[in-house]
Amino acid sequence: MTELKLPSLDYAALAPILIMLGAALVGVLVEAFVPRRSRHVVQLTLALLAVLAALTMVVLNADDRLITAGQAISVDGPTLFLQGAILVLAAMALLLIGDRSVERGGAFVAQAAVTAESADDRRQAEGRNGLTEIYPLTTFAIGGMLIFVAANDLLTMFIALEVFSLPLYLLCALARRRRLLSQEAAMKYFLLGAYASAFFLFGVALIYGFTSGIPGRGAGVDFSTINAAVTESPTSPVLLFAGMALLAIGLLFKAAAAPFHVWTPDVYQGAPTPVTGFMAACTKVAAFGALLRVFHVAFAGAAWDFTPVLGAVAVLTMLVGAVLAVTQTDIKRLLAYSSIANAGYLLVGVLSPSRDGLSGTMFYLVAYGFSVLAAFAVVTLVRDADGEATHLSRWAGLGRRSPFYAGLFTFILLAFAGIPLTSGFTSKFAIFGPALDGGQAWLVIAGVLTSMVLAFPYLRVVVMMWLSEPGESTPTVTVPGGLTSAALMIGVLATLVLGVAPAPLLDLATGAADFVR
Amino acid sequence: MSLSPYAPIIGLFALAAAFSLFSVGAARFAGPHRYNKAKLEAYECGIEPSPQPVGGGRFPIKFYLTAMLFIVFDIEIIFLYPWAVSFDALPIFGFVEMVLFIVAVFVAYAYVWRRGGLDWD
Numbered sequence: 069m070t071e072l073k074l075p076s077l078d079y080a081a082l083a084p085i086l087i088m089l090g091a092a093l094v095g096v097l098v099e100a101f102v103p104r105r106s107r108h109v110v111q112l113t114l115a116l117l118a119v120l121a122a123l124t125m126v127v128l129n130a131d132d133r134l135i136t137a138g139q140a141i142s143v144d145g146p147t148l149f150l151q152g153a154i155l156v157l158a159a160m161a162l163l164l165i166g167d168r169s170v171e172r173g174g175a176f177v178a179q180a181a182v183t184a185e186s187a188d189d190r191r192q193a194e195g196r197n198g199l200t201e202i203y204p205l206t207t208f209a210i211g212g213m214l215i216f217v218a219a220n221d222l223l224t225m226f227i228a229l230e231v232f233s234l235p236l237y238l239l240c241a242l243a244r245r246r247r248l249l250s251q252e253a254a255m256k257y258f259l260l261g262a263y264a265s266a267f268f269l270f271g272v273a274l275i276y277g278f279t280s281g282i283p284g285r286g287a288g289v290d291f292s293t294i295n296a297a298v299t300e301s302p303t304s305p306v307l308l309f310a311g312m313a314l315l316a317i318g319l320l321f322k323a324a325a326a327p328f329h330v331w332t333p334d335v336y337q338g339a340p341t342p343v344t345g346f347m348a349a350c351t352k353v354a355a356f357g358a359l360l361r362v363f364h365v366a367f368a369g370a371a372w373d374f375t376p377v378l379g380a381v382a383v384l385t386m387l388v389g390a391v392l393a394v395t396q397t398d399i400k401r402l403l404a405y406s407s408i409a410n411a412g413y414l415l416v417g418v419l420s421p422s423r424d425g426l427s428g429t430m431f432y433l434v435a436y437g438f439s440v441l442a443a444f445a446v447v448t449l450v451r452d453a454d455g456e457a458t459h460l461s462r463w464a465g466l467g468r469r470s471p472f473y474a475g476l477f478t479f480i481l482l483a484f485a486g487i488p489l490t491s492g493f494t495s496k497f498a499i500f501g502p503a504l505d506g507g508q509a510w511l512v513i514a515g516v517l518t519s520m521v522l523a524f525p526y527l528r529v530v531v532m533m534w535l536s537e538p539g540e541s542t543p544t545v546t547v548p549g550g551l552t553s554a555a556l557m558i559g560v561l562a563t564l565v566l567g568v569a570p571a572p573l574l575d576l577a578t579g580a581a582d583f584v585r
Numbered sequence: 586m587s588l589s590p591y592a593p594i595i596g597l598f599a600l601a602a603a604f605s606l607f608s609v610g611a612a613r614f615a616g617p618h619r620y621n622k623a624k625l626e627a628y629e630c631g632i633e634p635s636p637q638p639v640g641g642g643r644f645p646i647k648f649y650l651t652a653m654l655f656i657v658f659d660i661e662i663i664f665l666y667p668w669a670v671s672f673d674a675l676p677i678f679g680f681v682e683m684v685l686f687i688v689a690v691f692v693a694y695a696y697v698w699r700r701g702g703l704d705w706d
Contacts, residue, residue: 074678093692100699 075138081129082141084122084151085218088211091118095204104197108174111203112166116159118207122214123155133584135220139290142220145580149430150217150357157349157437158210160555164342164441165202169549170448171455174198175340176242177250184247193245202242205235206346213350217357221290222272222315222366225358229268229322232354233261236347240339245455253338260321260331268318274311278303291366292585298369305370312367312374319362323355325381325415326388329408333396336404341456344400345444348407349437356414356433360426363418365583375419375508382419383514386412390518393525399447399458402525403440406484409522410436413499416511420502427577428498434573435491435566439483442559445552446477452543463529465538470545474533476560481530483563485523491566498574650702654694661690
């Protein structure tokens, strides 16, 4: 019998991932054995403690630059920075998910299988129970994202993609109110997500075929093999181009870039708002972390070939996001199109191969994550008897009714619009500067023009909130409990601090902006 | 031409085909034929294709739950077989990993058991 060679495992470097997945397993056991009354508190505490422990391990690992687990996981600067970002943003999202003061019983349904719009369904919308399985699901998703940004070969990346996608599909279906919309969102996300996964996997197969062409080296889908194949392989690059395109489709779908963005508005609108915030912040970080690693490490030698294509996708994404945001009448859909446009700006960062480009992209991801979570935190607060009042017309005059929260939301919208002294300005600067240095002026021009278009819908909401008289249908803002307040304040403060003093985080990102190969 | 590695597989296919043909044929000639309504229903848990109630109606999902639980153990077995075959080649590390894997599967099992997934009614 042949002797099997075991891969070496660096447990300390893998600890953040192991902690999150272990905590998710414990969470499932809590669901099974802890009495229903105390589950909510136990689960929320467990999830937050796990995130804290994982974050501690990321900080302790800060100097690691290594590849472990048999070439499957690379723990380097970008990995650690993005894992830290995912964990901080996920902690904020968990605060929103765990809040039960804004809506009695929380934002999640008690029994998802009850027929939507039936009498039973209306009864449970008013009840004080809510699913607590959301916590293990969220923890699994966070664990998958941590692997996704660390994956050093395409198969590990695919597994991670599924590990964080499957819980998200479920979480989308669990909104307490507007059940049909929520189920529709989950169904669309699931079907299109499965479709995108198939593209990704097909791309992996073609890339594997391409790498078999290098003389004197085995085929494989780890990034160093692909990188070697891109520069050395004497075979025709048709397989490489086809594989790269299919792979990009799978990743750009998760990143919500046009023309793979069509699910975004429906899913963002139908999903429970805390989950929407979680997706807008953490999924973005994970998806762009993977895009950065795939295109900067694996396909670095083919930059000349993919830059025009990805650049066209970036411009299209910015245009689609900005132009369609103008026509939206629902605040969650407006934020969804804004998130699409932001995916376009982030793609500009992905196309700057310099160290500054990489650090700028990572900085943008963090800054945008904080702002977008704060924005969705405010959306959970504006409500009437039927739940959240998301139609924009209902927000008219909100500034007179609740100047404090309208003020916070105005500040976040100004940050999205890129006004100086907010993180929106510094992060756009951090992305467009390196792109200009890298000779991608056309992307920067498109970015600045679409930013100006995108400022219009934001400012329209601001004008509506402050300059209209409150009508009879203007809802009041629910005064939030500690959890949502904490998330909102963290988001707003981070938006301000990163706008006024971005240097510490930018330095951290620049120090981390170096892949191991 | 040597087919040696594939010859047993072809043999298996032939055997399987012969067995099913023989069983169906023998039942046709030897068995009694007493038709009733239950014999025409969809196998196990399928939805009756017609007539369908307006608006979809309700149908039992008990079999689906059992089927999903079955898949959990099915996957476990898929990983257990190769491990059992190469048990000697793996040091204690392999054993520990496998125990961890089985624990993870049993967490799912414990969840199904405690939340009533195994109760038929």
